[in-house]
C-alpha cells in the first residue's frame with residue numbers, strides 16, 4: 001500500500017533520515033521503532049507531505065505522491081497523528097473531530113454525527129462538549145486519534161499515541177488500535193512502549209541515526225544484535241550474551 | 249442546532265431594529281444609526297477573516313475604499329445606475345481582497361506580518377487615490393444630489409436606514425451560514441492550528457483566499473453604502489486608517505468570531521464615541537481615545553467581547569431559576 005523509496009532528509013548538515021526504503025503491507029500493523037532522534041517523526045512528516053524529502057520518493061498504491069501537499073494526501077487516505085499533540089484548542093472535542101469528518105461529509109450535521117460516533121469508538125464520549133484545551137494528556141492523545149480516524153483513512157500513521165499514558169490507559173488503547181486494523185485500516189505506528197509495539201505489530205522496522213538497521217517479525221527484531229546496540233549502546237549485545245551465558 | 253434556532257435570533261433582531269425609524273423621528277439620531285450600520289457592515293466583513301479565520305487585517309480600508317470609489321466613480325464618470333455600481337463596487341472590493349490575499353497568504357505571511365502588509369496596501373491606495381486625477385485627487389468626488397429611490401437617494405433618512413439594515417441582515421445571515429458550513433469549520437480550524445488542519449485535508453490557502461474575498465466584498469459593500477449616503481468621498485475617508493480601525497475594534501469589543509459581535513461592537517463604539525463627543529466637546533481625536541480605552545478594557549476583562557460577557561451574565565442570572573437547561577451548542581442533534 002505504502003512504499004518509501006530511498007528517502008533522505010537533511011536539516012542543514014544533519015541527516016535526519018538517510019536513504020530509507022520500506023513498504024507497508026495493506027491491512028496490517030507495521031511498527032517503526034528506534035531511539036530518540038532516530039528520524040521516525042521526520043519520516044512520518046515526509047510520508048504525510050509535511051516535509052519534502054531531500055531525495056527519494058513516496059508511493060501510495062504505486063502512485064508517486066512525493067510532490068503532493070498534505071491535504072491532497074489526506075484526500076487519498078493518509079492520516080497522521082502528531083507526536084506533539086496539535087488540538088484545535090479553542091474548539092470542543094466534537095468540533096475538533098468534525099473537522100476531520102468534513103473531509104468525506106460536506107453537511108455540518110452529518111460531520112457532527114460522525115464525530116459523536118468516533119468519539120465513542122476512542123472513549124471520548126464524556127468529553128464531547130468540553131473544550132479541547134481542557135483535556136488530559138490521555139484525552140489529547142485520544143483526540144489526535146479520533147480526528148485522524150474521522151477522515152476515514154486507509155493508511156493511518158500513529159506517532160507515539162501511547163506516550164505519556166499510564167499502564168492502564170495503555171491497556172485500554174491497545175484493543176482500540178487492533179480494532180482499527182480489524183476494520184481494514186492499514187497502520188504504521190511509531191512507538192516507544194515496547195510491549196505494546198511488539199504485541200500489535202506484525203512487521204517492524206528499526207531506525208537509528210536516520211538509517212534503517214533492521215526489519216522483520218517482532219521476535220526477530222527484538223533479538224537482533226544491532227537493535228540492542230542501538231538502544232542500549234555499543235557492546236550491549238555482547239554484554240547481554242555474556243550475562244545470559246553466565247546465568248545459563 | 250436546528251435551522252430555525254440558528255436564524256431566529258437574526259430575524260428577531262432585524263425585525264426589532266426595523267421598527268426604529270417608525271418610532272424615532274430625530275434626523276440626528278437616524279443619521280447616527282445609519283453611520284453605525286455602515287460601520288457594522290465593514291466590521292462584519294473584518295470579522296469573517298479576522299474573527300473566524302484568525303487573520304487580523306489592519307487595512308480593511310483597502311476594501312472599503314475600493315467599494316466606495318468604484319461605486320462613486322462609475323456613477324459620476326460613467327453615468328451608471330448607483331444600484332448597479334454598488335454591486336460592482338462589491339465585486340471590485342472582493343477582487344482586491346483576493347489579490348491581496350493571494351500575494352500575502354501564498355508567501356506564508358501570518359500574524360503581525362499579515363497585519364502590516366494589509367496596512368501597507370491600504371496606505372498605498374490612499375496615496376494613489378489622493379494623487380490620481382480620476383478620483384478627484386485631494387478635492388474628492390461629489391455625487392450629485394438627485395433624490396429618487398432608483399438613484400439610491402431617498403426623501404427620508406429612515407429609508408436609507410432600512411437599506412443599511414438590509415445589508416447588515418445579509419451580513420448576519422452570511423456569517424451564520426458560514427458558521428454552519430464545512431467552509432466555516434475549515435476556516436476556524438485554520439485559525440486554531442494550520443498544521444492540524446492540513447493533516448485533516450484542509451487546504452489553508454484556499455480557505456483563507458475564500459475568506460478574504462468574502463470579507464473584502466462585505467466591507468466594500470459598506471464603502472458603497474457610505475458613498476451613497478454621504479455623497480462625498482476623498483482619499484482620507486475612503487482609504488483612511490479610521491475605517492480599518494473601526495472595522496477591527498468593533499468585533500473585538502462586541503465579540504470576535506461571533507455572528508452579532510460586529511453589530512453590537514459598532515453600536516457600543518459609536519454610542520460611546522457620540523456620548524463622549526457630547527460630554528467632552530469636539531476635542532480632536534477623542535473618539536480614538538475612547539476606542540483605545542474600550543479595546544484595553546475588552547482585552548483585559550472580556551476577551552469574548554460584549555456578547556460573550558452578556559452571555560455569561562445571563563447564564564449566571566438564570567442559573568438559580570433553571571439549573572440544568574443550558575443546551576450544548578451543537579448537541580441534541582439526532583444522529
Ligand SMILES: Nc1ncnc2c1ncn2[C@@H]1O[C@H](COP(=O)(O)OP(=O)(O)OP(=O)(O)O)[C@@H](O)[C@H]1O
Pocket residue numbers: 011014016034035036037038039040041042043083
Ligand atoms: N525541523 C527540523 N529542523 C532541524 N532539525 C530537525 C528538524 N526536525 C527534526 N530535526 C532533527 O532530526 C533528527 C530526527 O528527529 P525526529 O524528530 O525525526 O526523531 P524521532 O525518531 O522522531 O525522535 P523521538 O523518538 O525523540 O520522537 C533529530 O536530531 C532532530 O533534532
Ligand SMILES: [Mg+2]
Pocket residue numbers: 040041042083
Ligand atoms: Mg518522534
